[in-house]
Amino acid sequence: MSEMTNMSAFEIAESVNNQTVTATSVVEKSLALAEALNSKLNAFLAIDREGALRAAAKVDSIIASGGSPGRLAGVPIALKDNMCKVGLPTTCGSRILQGWIPPYDATVTKLLESEGAIIVGKTNLDEFAMGSSTENSAYGPTLNPVDLTRVPGGSSGGSASSVAAGIVPVALGSDTGGSIRQPASLCGVVGVKPTYGRVSRYGLVAFASSLDQIGPFSSSVMDSALTLEVIAGFDLKDSTSYDEQMGSLSAQKGLSVEGLRVGMVTEFVEGSDLEVVSALRDAANALTSLGADVVEISIPETKLGLSAYYLIAPAEASSNLARFDGVRFGLRVEGSNIEETNVLTRTKGFGAEVKRRIMLGTYALSSGYYDAYYAKAQQVRTLIKSGFERAYQQVDVLISPVSPTTAFKLGEKSLDPLAMYLSDVCTIPSNLAGHPAMSMPYALDSKGLPIGVQILAPALREDLMFRLAFALEGSSTGAPSLDDSIKEAINRG
Amino acid sequence: MSSRISPKEVAHVAMLARLSLTDEEAELYASQLSSVLDHASDIESLDIHDLEVTAHPLGLVNRTRSDSVVSGLSQAEALSQAPDEAQGMFSVPPVLGEPS
């Protein structure tokens, strides 16, 4: 394995800035690995060799002329394919957007590039981020590099897979109900969903506007801290973005957790596999040994999360996805009139899961059901928020499983939507409350599959969340062993 | 299997959503949506109508921008992804009725 693939974003930026490596060589290695592994993983929907090398050369020339390209100088980064970058297609894993090239950059794209990061490609996802396995992509499923017979989780499966396979040190995902944290857990990497409003959503193709939030994947806690520091901040183009600066996250490294009150959420432990629960207890013990005060805490309101989520998210999605009508961009299947064109285009362009959610959401919003479903679900968010607030009067942060199970086999859950939805039970409440939460790789199950621990914090307290993550990193079992055929491909490269 | 949603209702919802479903799809969705809504019966039965809704988790209000022109897209850029165009405009098959 090349030593470069093991370099963290932090190390790359440092080495590029002090000229021990060039951005071009780092990016070349990342591209080579992406190209070598993609036939096995299907993690990337687009690899931008030309654009990435051009951007890397620019970083190198800035360095050569004595300038400073930024905090992520030369760091190869992958974007989930629902974030826009000029010149690269954005498909959202959907046939309806096949070949669509956005004429504008997402705010996160601009921010990353302004700090010298190099976008190497766009990663696979469940169509329009709807799913928990990345099997719902129109461009085929992404596989888990730890075990190619298993899913990487979803919907940001391509980003999780590419980081776990060492192709990029950092990738961005989006998390609407757990779409960063669950694949991070299933692939054995760090995945962060910031506070709603922390990161601008401008240029992120919306799934459920009131829940969507962009966040990083990385191998190390520090790399996620660094990346989030770059992409967080107020954006005039996103009315829902928060206007106060976030404190330093990287500075949390090494800070003591002594005296920190940590709550283990009872409701999320119930229903989780034994090995998952045991990993969580190990983490709790580790924190206790570091001086934290760990208690069990019950937040019964979170039990309502799943129902509320599967009304709110589809409702907003049904409206957000109306614009895919074959008029201005993307696929058009032309009929004899505009209405027929709308129907033909959407029927051909959307996959089964997207149609199912559009149907569910349209139903939940239609007259006669709005009050019973959508309006009620929005009130449940308030209940869940107040449940968390009550908990945070007793503890500083919360821990829980991320997913009730480790990575499951391809096809295992794809026939039963409700069973698939149930796997989001631990992650959804944070989205409904708008609170930050992250997945921290902590242990492996008896099959060698990664198990993550979820750390949850009050709104805007990413600092506390990262302090705990840095503390847990020391006792984590570390990266899982990759699938043999992936190791082989890496060694060949 | 409960039948909260009939295939006929499914067909109506599909019409609103501009989707065309086969009979099998309509039946499948009817049963799958019913099971999701069954699961949602826990919140349906809650008596919380006085409770406020969460509009923004952080309670942000009054977000505006100043009324100054920002350059947008050129006509060519605007039309660059259009499936069909004519005379600088997006071209589509005929519109049958007024918007409802």
Add this chain to the structure above:
Amino acid sequence: MANAETDLKDLGVRGESDFLPDGWELVCGLEVHTELKTKTKLFCGCANVFGAQANTNVCPTCLGLPGSLPVLNERALEIAAMIGLALSAKVQASIFHRKNYFYPDMPKDFQISQYDIPLNADGYLILPSGKRIGIERAHVEEDTGKITHLGGASGRIHGAERALIDYNRSGVPLVEIVSRPDIASPEEAREYVSELRSTLVAIGASDGKMEEGSLRVDANVSVRPIGETPFRTRCEIKNLNSLRSLVRAITFEAHRQVAAYLAGEKVTQQTRHWDESAGRTVALRNKEEAEDYRYFPEPDLVPLRPSEEWIEGLRSQLGELPKERRARLVESLGLTDTNDQIETAISVELYPFARSALAAGLDPKITVARCANELASLAPLDESFEISWFVELLRMETNGEVSATQAKSILAEVAKNLISPKAAQERLGFSQLTDDQLTKTINEAILQNPKEWERFRTGEAQLQGFFVGKIMKATSGKADGKAVVRILLATAEQR
């Protein structure tokens, strides 16, 4: 039924309140959409201008591209609230909703609008007649793009082969002002829209141009036997592009409904289209088939919570509303009621002139007359036409430096060449004749017309006009009529 409608075509446009058959009354409410005069669109920084080349004022947001987001225009919100204040409405905390329906002129396939909690609620507008029309709400929403229908007869929707879409208008800020069903006659509807338009123009909210579509009116019309309390089924009439259409359409529709009831038929709740050339309304669709808009709060925008301070700041920007302008002129003229001259003089273009002249202490009667007649006939006035020129001219006229006739010519000259009234006076050769010059001319006229003079001198007063005419002719109209009369009378006295 079709025959009944044809017969109704000849009903005319009288529009008085007793226009319906005995025992029936009109119940009418209007929905007025006004485009707001902002520099940019409601939710993006694209220019809000009329008549630009297609799809040149567009961006990801107003094209509804995936990933784009709306951000509210501060000025649009201010203007919207000012409309509420001008209509004595309550400006309140509100939110935006999405109204979901598919239509190709609406790029997101939903419209961002306000639903159950509008920015402005519960206001009223007092008409010049004194009638008070309730305003239910005035809410903010975005406009749609424009569709051109190709290949059909006369560009109409029916029979078209292709539709072309221009999104320049997509996202232009609108305020929809919904009246209560307080309007009792077609004439009152006209008066309401006219007064509303003046109000919107006066506060700088709108340019009020119905012909460019910046002011659009829909009418909700029903009828009922006088004395009946509940409302009967109403129809919504669209495509009312002028005040004349408005009056004609309401007249037609009310008669159509009465005729239906008298024939024992039912009126169906419908949306109807006003066909100006045919002079009738035609059914577009039944409301029962109306789409389900699936309103829900717009998650990409945050709630609006106007502060008292902000509202008061806007109130102070309102300036004088038409009703206040009217009251000021009525009072300064010593009248009890408004008249056509006053209504013209309070228009947004002319009122600043009237206001300044009155403030300078000039004669109200002359001021209003010059505004409503001469100045109005010169409109639209060039932007560099200075108000002070008008004031100066009126002062010259009041002082007798120029005659009324001369003042009118000078005003035209000022407007044409954008020069001061003094300069115009000189250019026209209207330097006032001295008394000596006038006396000399009068003496000549006496010599040439001795018989007429003798008759005038001995008491035939009607011959005064004869001599004034002669002198005006001799001086090519430069003489001040008042001065001529003064000298004529003095001369007759002496001899």
